[in-house]
Amino acid sequence: MSRPGERRARLTPYVFIGPAALLFAAFSLVPIIIAITLSFQDTQTLGEGEWVGVDNFAKLGSDRLFRTALINTLVFTIGTVPTAMAAGLALAVALNRPLPGRGVLRAMFFVPMVAAGVVVGVIMSWIFNVDYGVANNALAVLGIDRIPWLTSPNMAMFTLIIVVVWTRIGFCMVIYLGALQSIPSELKEAASIDGADRWARFRSITVPMLTPTTSILLILNVVFSLQAFDVIYVMTGGGPGFSTTVLIQYVFRSAFQDGQMGYAAALGLVLVGILLVFTLLRQQASKRAESFL
Amino acid sequence: MSTTLRPTAPAVRTAPVGAGRRARGTSPRRWLLVAALTALALLMVFPLYWMVISALTPGGQSQSSEFYLWPEAPTLSNFGEVFSTQPVWRWIGNSLLIAVVTTAISVCVSLGAGYALAKYSFWGKGLLYTAFLITIMIPIQVTLVPSFLVVARLGLVDSPWAVILPTAFDVVGIFIARQFMLSVPDALVEAARVDGAGEFRAFFQVVLPTCGPLIGVLVILAFMARWNDFLWPMVVLQGNESLTVPVALSTLTNNPAFASPWGAVMAVATITVLPILVVFLAFQRQFVQGISSTGIK
Numbered sequence: 001m002s003r004p005g006e007r008r009a010r011l012t013p014y015v016f017i018g019p020a021a022l023l024f025a026a027f028s029l030v031p032i033i034i035a036i037t038l039s040f041q042d043t044q045t046l047g048e049g050e051w052v053g054v055d056n057f058a059k060l061g062s063d064r065l066f067r068t069a070l071i072n073t074l075v076f077t078i079g080t081v082p083t084a085m086a087a088g089l090a091l092a093v094a095l096n097r098p099l100p101g102r103g104v105l106r107a108m109f110f111v112p113m114v115a116a117g118v119v120v121g122v123i124m125s126w127i128f129n130v131d132y133g134v135a136n137n138a139l140a141v142l143g144i145d146r147i148p149w150l151t152s153p154n155m156a157m158f159t160l161i162i163v164v165v166w167t168r169i170g171f172c173m174v175i176y177l178g179a180l181q182s183i184p185s186e187l188k189e190a191a192s193i194d195g196a197d198r199w200a201r202f203r204s205i206t207v208p209m210l211t212p213t214t215s216i217l218l219i220l221n222v223v224f225s226l227q228a229f230d231v232i233y234v235m236t237g238g239g240p241g242f243s244t245t246v247l248i249q250y251v252f253r254s255a256f257q258d259g260q261m262g263y264a265a266a267l268g269l270v271l272v273g274i275l276l277v278f279t280l281l282r283q284q285a286s287k288r289a290e291s292f293l
Numbered sequence: 294m295s296t297t298l299r300p301t302a303p304a305v306r307t308a309p310v311g312a313g314r315r316a317r318g319t320s321p322r323r324w325l326l327v328a329a330l331t332a333l334a335l336l337m338v339f340p341l342y343w344m345v346i347s348a349l350t351p352g353g354q355s356q357s358s359e360f361y362l363w364p365e366a367p368t369l370s371n372f373g374e375v376f377s378t379q380p381v382w383r384w385i386g387n388s389l390l391i392a393v394v395t396t397a398i399s400v401c402v403s404l405g406a407g408y409a410l411a412k413y414s415f416w417g418k419g420l421l422y423t424a425f426l427i428t429i430m431i432p433i434q435v436t437l438v439p440s441f442l443v444v445a446r447l448g449l450v451d452s453p454w455a456v457i458l459p460t461a462f463d464v465v466g467i468f469i470a471r472q473f474m475l476s477v478p479d480a481l482v483e484a485a486r487v488d489g490a491g492e493f494r495a496f497f498q499v500v501l502p503t504c505g506p507l508i509g510v511l512v513i514l515a516f517m518a519r520w521n522d523f524l525w526p527m528v529v530l531q532g533n534e535s536l537t538v539p540v541a542l543s544t545l546t547n548n549p550a551f552a553s554p555w556g557a558v559m560a561v562a563t564i565t566v567l568p569i570l571v572v573f574l575a576f577q578r579q580f581v582q583g584i585s586s587t588g589i590k
Contacts, residue, residue, distance in 0.1 A: 010415070012413065012492040012493075013409040013413035013415040013418075014409075014415065015405075016405040016406065016408050016409035016413070016496070017405060017406045017409035017410065017421070018405075019401070019402045019405060019406075020402045020403070020405065020406035020425075020462060020467060021406075021421060023402065023458065023459075023461055023462035024424070024425060024428070024462050026443065026458075026459075027440060027443065027458065027459035027462060028428045028431075028436070028462060029424070030439070030443055031436035031439035031440040031442075031443055032428075032431065032435075032436055032439070033439075034436075034438075034439035034442060034443075035435055035436055035438075035439045038438070038439065091330075091333075094326060094330060095330070099323065099326065099327055099330070100327060101327065101331070104334075105330050105331065105334050107574075107577060108334035108335075108337055108338050109333075109334055109337050110581065111337070111338055111341065111570070111573065112337060112338075112340070112341070113584070114517065114566065114569045114570055114573045115341065115521075115566050115569075116520070116521030116522075116523065116539050116565055116566070116569075117521065117523060118521075118523050118539040118540075118542050118543050118565075119344075119521075119539070119542065119562045119565050119566055120340075121543075122542060122543075122546060122558050122559075122562050123340050123341070123343065123344045123559075123562060124340065125546070126343075126344075126347060126555055126558070126559065127340060127343060129555075131358065132355065132356055132357065132358060132555075134343055134360070136358075137358055137359065137360040137361075138360050140358065140360065141360045166337070166340070169337070170337075171584060174581055174584050174585055175584075175585055178585040223429070223430065226432070227432045227433075227434075229432075229434065229524060230523045230524065233524075233543075234543055234546075248432055248434050251432075251434045251435065252434050252437070255434075255437065255438050261438050264434075264438065265435065265438070265439075268432065268434060268435030268436075269435065271432060271435065272430060272431050272432070272435060275430045276430060279430065
């Protein structure tokens with residue numbers, strides 16, 4: 001019934017979104033579908049797999065290494081996310097004030113973000129090298145014994161957390177700075193007229209006004225931490241032993257070192273499940289908070 | 294949020310709270326704060342400083358347990374050694390080709406998709422956008438093997454296209470483009486239509502010219518992501534000649550060809566960071582805007 005012009009107009013959006021949809025279908029959707037089918041198969045090589053139902057998922061329950069990876073992931077996430085966010089917030093509040101050299105300082109905190117994960121990995125491996133690293137050389141000047149930053153199973157995770165927080169602080173700071181600048185200054189002025197001191201103003205105005213930003217940052221940071229790969233791969237490769245094998249590292253290991261594509265796919269889907277559940281819970285929580293207000 | 298991208302006009306920076314009326318009384322405490330922040334900031338940039346210094350330090354001194362902040366005899370010999378024994382120019386060429394072509398394609402794709410999602414209603418739009426967004430949640434390791442199978446089926450392994458095509462679909466870019474296009478006034482598009490411009494002319498001649506800041510941010514973000522990319526290029530690029538700089542860097546750490554591998558590694562690391570650092574210093578504002586716009590709903 002429609003005239004040709006109208007029909008053409010109706011096709012227009014598909015032309016605009018077509019290239020994106022095509023690339024998405026070929027390089028995201030198809031691989032995801034393959035991953036899902038692989039997770040129900042036992043594949044030792046790239047050849048045809050054998051259907052094994054939910055065996056791969058059942059195996060997770062008794063896999064010690066999976067449990068280790070899960071715990072390591074939890075430790076890594078809890079170690080990195082709140083630390084980076086708190087440091088980013090503190091810096092943003094400090095650098096939102098008129099201070100001499102503020103622009104340069106902001107840039108200096110931000111600059112680690114531009115370095116590739118691999119670059120961060122090799123620099124930090126060098127800095128934290130037991131025998132020749134500048135960290136231990138500096139400690140030696142102070143008379144402190146050499147610390148096995150990356151070679152001791154007890155220290156390696158801690159060192160990785162420091163390194164990842166280092167790369168993440170600038171990001172959190174920039175996002176918080178943007179949010180701080182959008183808080184109307186009248187609010188704070190009104191509060192100071194009412195006699196609120198700086199800490200009271202921070203707690204009762206700044207923090208609540210930042211809540212939406214905090215919840216977005218929380219989701220992004222958790223996603224980043226669960227997907228953190230390059231730095232760990234370069235610095236420890238998951239070792240020593242399995243002390244820094246996080247889930248994503250284990251997925252990679254199963255697929256490329258152990259050649260267990262099916263099991264790796266199942267592991268990966270579990271990780272995606274954790275991410276989705278976390279995001280949904282977070283959304284529910286913020287919805288509840290909104291309706292509460 | 295004040296750092297949100299807006300059409301044509303650059304992001305508005307609100308005046309800092311209480312600017313002008315402070316600066317009395319609290320001076321010593323303020324200087325203490327500045328001193329503490331400066332110390333922290335120096336600690337933040339130290340690793341990058343140390344990378345450059347280590348690249349300039351001769352092997353003898355870097356393989357020692359002495360503490361120093363500046364090498365006794367700075368030298369470019371680490372660069373000379375790595376450039377003469379490894380195809381470093383090829384790596385840089387590969388990285389540049391891949392980063393530039395992918396950025397060009399992905400920015401065009403994101404602009405088109407963002408425009409369709411912001412300014413049209415069509416069947417399947419909600420589903421498509423949700424599906425796009427869900428891919429952010431899916432780590433590349435999960436789809437690594439399947440994606441490799443797809444690329445192998447297309448016969449692209451070891452070619453730059455194996456890196457370019459799968460990474461040209463950039464959800465974050467589409468998301469930013471859509472947010473930006475939502476704030477382009479509908480009246481602008483309508484006026485172009487009333488004037489008899491076709492849908493495509495309306496986009497190219499009326500909408501696109503307002504997108505300067507958006508394109509700047511998309512280019513910077515995409516270029517940085519593609520230049521720094523590691524895992525996917527490592528899987529699909531195999532010959533030493535076809536590697537990108539970050540992938541090559543990761544193979545260097547255990548390369549027995551060097552007297553002091555750390556000097557060579559730091560030289561290549563410096564080469565990897567330098568282009569992005571220059572872009573960052575030149576376009577700091579766009580850079581920060583780009584990073585901020587990824588964190589906004």
